[in-house]
Amino acid sequence: MVVYLSGRIIDEKDAKISVFDSGFTRGNGLFETMRAYHGTIFALDQHLDRLYGSAKTLGYPTMPGKTILAEACKNTITANNLSDARLRLTVTNGLPGAQTPTILITAVHYSGYDENLYQTGMSAILLNGFRTSGNITTTLKSTSYLSSVIAKKKAQEAGCHEAVLINEKGSITEGSYTNIFAVTNKAILTPPVEDGLLPGITRDIVINIAVSHGYTVFQQTIQAGDIFDMDELFLTNSLMEVMPLTKLDGEKIGGGRPGETTQQLLLLYGEHMLAMLRGDR
Known part of the structure; x- marks a missing residue:
């Protein structure tokens, strides 16, 4: 190298x-x-x-x-x-x-995540104590990455792929290395940056893609207690693109299968990526 x-x-x-x-x-x-x-x-x-x-x-x-x-x-x-x-x-x-x-x-x-994960979805645990609202360091992609490293390790020890982090107000923020989205009543929700999360590049792209294709998207606070009632959950980052999250704290989300909106956004993201690479947009 x-x-x-x-x-x-x-x-x-x-x-x-x-x-x-x-x-x-x-x-x-x-x-x-x-x-x-x-x-x-x-x-x-x-x-x-x-x-x-x-x-x-x-x-x-x-x-x-x-x-x-x-x-x-x-x-x-x-x-x-x-x-x-x-x-x-x-x-x-x-x-x-x-x-x-x-x-x-x-x-x-690099050729991407295991394709089987997009068919079955990832699993995650909920963790407190790793994010706080209004913390400027959370909004920077910093090499001071210990809180995410520890959270990811705890998820792996629990047999899960990811940890979904809760701030001091009991609100969902992000994953240890992902942003999180929820789907409920055909609307797409994602926590606002001020709740204590990194403004991910893929997060922004997915929001723009969703809006441009007629989806209703809200950047709003999601209480941890409400996350289990969502129809779908999915994660985003630059390497995984759009990944279904089908199990949280051992409970199935959306019947434990990737949801329709999540699958559609994964396809739209791929189309957008190819168009950008071709220079069509």
């Missing part, structure tokens, strides 16, 4: 970052996970916009232009001879007093 590190594409064995880098010493870093289909990075502009907005919020030193970073992402895929890939773009505040951030881009082959 070769990687991009602060302006150069080099062999992974030669990639070295200082032990004094603030990303290492303080977890002061940001990252974006992206997916490439047939050599083209999907939603690259949206990911970079979020990254640059977060870097500005944190007062990072001078960032390279977006065009430079976009080309670096594309070149990293090409240099690794990849077509379908998972990219991770990591930016840290760099060394103390430095005027430039540390930038690392890695790319590995």
Whole structure:
């Protein structure tokens, strides 16, 4: 593997970052996970916009232009001879007093989640104590990722794929590495960002797709006690796209099968992705 590190594409064995880098010493870093289909990075502009907005919020030193970073992402895929890939773009505040951030881009082959999961759906547990409303750090895709790591581990120990996190007000926020949506009475609901969640890129895309195809979408608070009464639940992120969630805390959601709206949105997402890659939109 070769990687991009602060302006150069080099062999992974030669990639070295200082032990004094603030990303290492303080977890002061940001990252974006992206997916490439047939050599083209999907939603690259949206990911970079979020990254640059977060870097500005944190007062990072001078960032390279977006065009430079976009080309670096594309070149990293090409240099690794990849077509379908998972990219991770990591930016840290760099060394103390430095005027430039540390930038690392890695790319590995990726072809998606197990297709069987889209037919059966994922399972999850509910967890308290991992998100709070109005917390600015939750809105940043930060390398300070321990709360999500611990929540995901608890889910795995319970034999589940994901953990759905509840804030201090008893409201649903997001998964440990996903955003969550609910379907009830033919309306699509998803928690608002201020309840304590990351404004996911795929979340935004799914909302726009749903609205453009006539669905009613509300960004509104969902109480944890109401989640079991929903007709459907589904999860989103850049790698899984749209994933049915059919079991929560051991209880079946929607009869334990992927719902009609979820399946339709997965198809529409795929069509949208292909259209974007072709340049039709």
